[in-house]
Amino acid sequence: MAYYISTLLVLFVSYAILGLGLNVQYGLGGVLNFGYYLFFAIGAYVGGITALGSDKGRVPALFQEIYAWNLPVHLPYPLTVLSAVVVAGVFSVGVGLIVLRSVRDDFGALMTFVVFLTMFTLIGAYANLFNGYIGISGVPSPVSNPELWYPILALGWLAISWLLVGAVTRSPYGRVLKSIRERPDAAAALGKNVRHYRLSVFILGNCMAALSGALLIGFIGAWSPLSWQEAETLVVFSIVIVGGRGNNLGVVLGAAVVGVGINEAVVFLPAVSSDPGLIPSVQWVLIGIITIGFLWVRPRGLLPERKAKWPWIDSKPGEVSEGNLLRKLRKGEARK
Amino acid sequence: MPTSVNSAKPVILEIEGLVAGYSTVPILHGVDLDVREGEMVAVVGPNGAGKSTLLKAILGFLPVTEGRLSVNNWSALHRRPEELIAHGVGYLPQVGNVFPSLTVAENLRMGVYAAPKSFDSRCAAVLPLFPGLSVMLGRRAGVLSGGERTMLGLARALMSAPQILLLDEPSSGLAPKIVSQVWEKLVELRLSGIALLVVEQRAKDILALADRGAVLVGGRVVKAGPCQEWTLDEVGHLFLQHAS
Amino acid sequence: MNLFIASLAFSVVTAATLSLAAVAFSLQFAVSNIFNLAFGAALTLSCYAAYFFFSIVGIEFWLAIGLAVLFSGLFAAGMSAFLVGPFIRRGASAFVLMIVTFSLGTIIDYGLDGGFRDNSFTLPFGGSSLAIHAGPFELSGAQLVVVALAVVMTAGLAALLHRTRLGIAIRAIVDNRMLAGASGVPTRKVTTVAWFVTGLVTGIAGLALAASTSTVNGAIGDNYLLLIIPAAMLGGLGSIWGAIAGSLVISLADNLWGVFVGTQYEVLIGLLVLMVVIMIRPGGLAGVISRGWGGT
Numbered sequence: 013m014a015y016y017i018s019t020l021l022v023l024f025v026s027y028a029i030l031g032l033g034l035n036v037q038y039g040l041g042g043v044l045n046f047g048y049y050l051f052f053a054i055g056a057y058v059g060g061i062t063a064l065g066s067d068k069g070r071v072p073a074l075f076q077e078i079y080a081w082n083l084p085v086h087l088p089y090p091l092t093v094l095s096a097v098v099v100a101g102v103f104s105v106g107v108g109l110i111v112l113r114s115v116r117d118d119f120g121a122l123m124t125f126v127v128f129l130t131m132f133t134l135i136g137a138y139a140n141l142f143n144g145y146i147g148i149s150g151v152p153s154p155v156s157n158p159e160l161w162y163p164i165l166a167l168g169w170l171a172i173s174w175l176l177v178g179a180v181t182r183s184p185y186g187r188v189l190k191s192i193r194e195r196p197d198a199a200a201a202l203g204k205n206v207r208h209y210r211l212s213v214f215i216l217g218n219c220m221a222a223l224s225g226a227l228l229i230g231f232i233g234a235w236s237p238l239s240w241q242e243a244e245t246l247v248v249f250s251i252v253i254v255g256g257r258g259n260n261l262g263v264v265l266g267a268a269v270v271g272v273g274i275n276e277a278v279v280f281l282p283a284v285s286s287d288p289g290l291i292p293s294v295q296w297v298l299i300g301i302i303t304i305g306f307l308w309v310r311p312r313g314l315l316p317e318r319k320a321k322w323p324w325i326d327s328k329p330g331e332v333s334e335g336n337l338l339r340k341l342r343k344g345e346a347r348k
Numbered sequence: 349m350p351t352s353v354n355s356a357k358p359v360i361l362e363i364e365g366l367v368a369g370y371s372t373v374p375i376l377h378g379v380d381l382d383v384r385e386g387e388m389v390a391v392v393g394p395n396g397a398g399k400s401t402l403l404k405a406i407l408g409f410l411p412v413t414e415g416r417l418s419v420n421n422w423s424a425l426h427r428r429p430e431e432l433i434a435h436g437v438g439y440l441p442q443v444g445n446v447f448p449s450l451t452v453a454e455n456l457r458m459g460v461y462a463a464p465k466s467f468d469s470r471c472a473a474v475l476p477l478f479p480g481l482s483v484m485l486g487r488r489a490g491v492l493s494g495g496e497r498t499m500l501g502l503a504r505a506l507m508s509a510p511q512i513l514l515l516d517e518p519s520s521g522l523a524p525k526i527v528s529q530v531w532e533k534l535v536e537l538r539l540s541g542i543a544l545l546v547v548e549q550r551a552k553d554i555l556a557l558a559d560r561g562a563v564l565v566g567g568r569v570v571k572a573g574p575c576q577e578w579t580l581d582e583v584g585h586l587f588l589q590h591a592s
Numbered sequence: 593m594n595l596f597i598a599s600l601a602f603s604v605v606t607a608a609t610l611s612l613a614a615v616a617f618s619l620q621f622a623v624s625n626i627f628n629l630a631f632g633a634a635l636t637l638s639c640y641a642a643y644f645f646f647s648i649v650g651i652e653f654w655l656a657i658g659l660a661v662l663f664s665g666l667f668a669a670g671m672s673a674f675l676v677g678p679f680i681r682r683g684a685s686a687f688v689l690m691i692v693t694f695s696l697g698t699i700i701d702y703g704l705d706g707g708f709r710d711n712s713f714t715l716p717f718g719g720s721s722l723a724i725h726a727g728p729f730e731l732s733g734a735q736l737v738v739v740a741l742a743v744v745m746t747a748g749l750a751a752l753l754h755r756t757r758l759g760i761a762i763r764a765i766v767d768n769r770m771l772a773g774a775s776g777v778p779t780r781k782v783t784t785v786a787w788f789v790t791g792l793v794t795g796i797a798g799l800a801l802a803a804s805t806s807t808v809n810g811a812i813g814d815n816y817l818l819l820i821i822p823a824a825m826l827g828g829l830g831s832i833w834g835a836i837a838g839s840l841v842i843s844l845a846d847n848l849w850g851v852f853v854g855t856q857y858e859v860l861i862g863l864l865v866l867m868v869v870i871m872i873r874p875g876g877l878a879g880v881i882s883r884g885w886g887g888t
Contacts, residue, residue: 042687044691046690110870110871113871114870114874115870115875116686117686118686119825119874121686121690122627123867125694125817126818126862126866127863129815129817130818130859130862133815133818133859134859138856242698243702245694246694246695249691249694249695253691290706293705293707294706296698296699296701297698297703299695300695300696300698300702301699303692304695307692308678311684311688409770428773429773429774433774434776441771441774445771446771447763447764447767447771448768449763450760450763450767454760454763457757457760458760458764458775458776459776461757461775461776461777462776505775508775
């Protein structure tokens, strides 16, 4: 039972940091990233591999392939997390520089989706990258009594993330981001380099995803493509949408409600508890329905962002759908 | 020059206390307006007064929250645009007034979407008004000049044999010479018995042509009636007075 | 050089299926101005529908295939009428619609996963006796049927869009939805019909995909998106001829890579093409092609 509670706590922290990072991208900066979970996976892989190091005695011979990496030593604890964040950050720069060049923002979002699918196939198919579909396992925990101390360590990381995101949101930089999210054209006209600001939130968000991934693998000890299928990205989107896009407290609430609550509640459904093979299907179908439902009934989430002027804030220039046309008209006509 | 209003003629379009826009930002705050058979009514006003919004609300592109709207005594509130077209309304928007990747002939066909069999007879009735168009039926509308597009848009709107045409700034973006051609065309249409509701920036020109005028400021009609005698000073003063 | 010609010929075959899918994806974008991220799931759905009608209900094979295609069309029409359309009319942004379709795709994928429990199955298209060998490639009879089908479908679609009132109305909506409504085109109805047509094409593409692979699994559609999206973007969204040209280029690149470089990292091709398109020619090839072909 104590182990179960520890697991839930670590899972909650992991989802909360993931949600906060996605909220920086989508909620604060107006960047839509369907490849978000890829950076979580990279964080988990790098965090795991640096913790394993070259200590071959500790891992089964099955994983010989990864030693193409030939890490001379295994890194001490905070450095494993830091290296995960740095690797994800560097990779984000490369992806972001290309994706954020798109003429339309939804082209960029589509491209992140393709990046995810490509990397998923690539990492699964090529064993000497991250050991392919088998993945890595036997990652040691950084603390001696993980059941007790790991959740406390995790909550510490959540506190750091919370303070970081809060500081960013309240800073002048955060206000520029909000202005870019709501009126990118106007922000550009005021001399703000929209692409640089978007790149910076893209990187910051992905680094937080990597932090969360490195944190999770320190507890569960194993990681493979089965752990990061594309539906996982939906869980994080659901957390942000259900919690309240743009509201950090809402996102943490969303992590508890969707990430932990719904995922765990499904296990106790009578139809499911007799057939555990159904668990992932029911979870993801349910989360998909909840996401669409919230977008329809309560698009601003359980705890809406304060001072948001428009219910559908992310207006994009160049869209010609009926509704957007009308909203644009309203904005034009409302200016007196 | 047009004669004074014959108030015995039946009302085609009737608007009473129209409030439209959005729950958070209403743009029209109770507009009253009517258009009778065969007359030209001009709506003028400063930028952002709600002129285009008025036409869009009539056509059902914008939600109407209060008021009455009828076309030939048929309640036109909360209808889809195609239903209004079927009840004798034609519309020429200010921007995007043609389908650029369709040919001129295909543009005209879209004007009679609901009654495809009448295409030939309507062409025979409409095309003589626009001699320039008949020679470019196979050309893509995207390559036409601004003036030709406006004429094509008018022709397309006329294909459904409307009793009333709603025109949103038909002169916008056109060279002065072309603008006067547009005015001539409007007078021609009015004489042929089609009622016109014209929203315009060029207040002086349109008030001289129209039978009646309405000055729309801040989403309200602040002056209405026969407009032949209105002076530009008077209208301009209204623009400024109510805008603040 | 023989190998080059052989891979060229084989590319035409693989491009046939790909172009059907890319045309459908591209047209859905053009009509509703959204990216349908449930498109991969819709391809998978058509395969499962055929499997359901044939293996579980026990209908005769080709009838089951026909029903699956019809189901795919109805599904797309329903998706447009009851999900995408209402969100668009509410003023939802392109981002919100991407999340909505992504959610729907997940619901379908995992609904099928939970509902069928079979990890993989085979649809007995047969026709292997007709197999033709060309260099390292092998073409089955079913694949040749697919090429013929793609040609017929494309010609039919082009005729629909250029020769019929409904098709012209679809193009009018692609150009300017508001003006189409103001001209008297019932835009909602035409949009739904357009999605129905794209759904039929999607269904045929999904089943053609199933015919060219030995087994069908739940990931068949989503994996194929890695080729569909770059093909549609390369061709220029909304253009039939562009989508076909894009599919040919992608298929050729894919097969040449396989022959001359090896299957290592073949999966990167789609992403690389997409990167080049976005950096160099965001509008795709259609800008060039439409001048010569009258566009669509």
